[in-house]
Amino acid sequence: MTSSPWFLRDAQGPERAARVYCFPHAGGNPRSFLSWQHDMGDDAEIVAVCPPGRGPRYKETAAVDVPELAERAAAAIAETADRPFVLFGHSFGAVLAFEVARRIGALPDFRHLVASGCSAPSLLPTRRVVAAARLEGRAFTEAVGFFGGLPPEVVADEALQELLLPHLKADFSMVAGYTYRPAAPLDVPVTLVNGVDDPHVKEAGLEPWARECAGEPVRHWAEGGHFYFDGRPGAVTDLLRPLVRAEHGANPLARTHIEVI
Structure with missing residues (x-):
């Protein structure tokens, strides 16, 4: 992982038993996720996904569409998947994380998708x-x-x-x-988290997510708008920590429930 240009991470601290790959929103800085590591502690390593043409890869040619970007990101994750991991994406990043999840569903260490600030892909x-x-x-x-x-x-x-x-x-x-294409439901559990005051994502826009999952997705509503976690990363990390902890305990990830509001 240290040699992959796809990933930004805080190399300090102990080796962690799980990872959370984070996909930024449109125009977002992947490095912003690294500040979440403090809240995650030793439960999991935060890994920011850095696409070509962004951040330190600004000189590289950017991907031209979502499928190309998803294919390349999925391949990079598959090469580093040596421990249980979760995908987290916000807004545009949630669409990308979803498409990556479709491509890596067979990996045994892929355990959960957390889609934030995003209506169902079929509505996009x-x-x-x-x-x-x-x-x-x-x-x-x-x-x-x-x-x-x-x-x-x-x-x-x-x-x-x-x-x-x-x-x-x-x-x-x-x-x-982006062109949504129907496919088999994801086998991993899916969690949806959105801001109660988000003008872009409403309850009705989340309903079709159920068709993308083998099990019913868990929904969480956090105080705030589209960027409900700005200044309060705990709105996300308080969800992520139980997910990765459950993987090492008796309770399956799909049964974890946290009230955010």
Whole structure:
């Protein structure tokens, strides 16, 4: 894993018995997940997935669509799967984690998918995302503001937008071009976590997730909007810790239940 450009991790601390591979939202910085390691402690190692063209891989050619990116990420994970692991993805990252899960379902160490801030894949892309992906410049910035997550200084500064928004625009275009294809349900348990005030994801949008899982997905609602975990990573890590702990105990992951609100 230390030699793979796909993964960012905190090499400090003890060897951990499980991993959580984290997929960022559209335009998100994978490194932001590394701050979660403190909350996870020794229960699992947080591993941020860094696609080509992002972060330290900025000089590499980015993937052109979700299937290509999922295929390459799945191959990288399969090469490092030497212990139980969970996939976590937020928003665009949840779509990508879902498609990766479809490709690595046969790996015995793959134990759980946690999809955050994301309607069921069969409902994607939404009309709002498709419309936003067609916009440019200030109009795109304002449209993306609906989802939250853009710092005020970026919204107010066109120079910062020119620097930071191309990756966001590319990811929005990738989601806008996503084509859902029916497939066999996932064998691993699935947990859905969303903000109660998220204007983009509602209860009805989660219903079709049930068709993607062999068992009924567990739903959690956290206080906040689309980026409900900003400033409070415990909204996610408080869910992740019991999942990975259960893997080493008597209770199966699928029976874990945590109340977030």
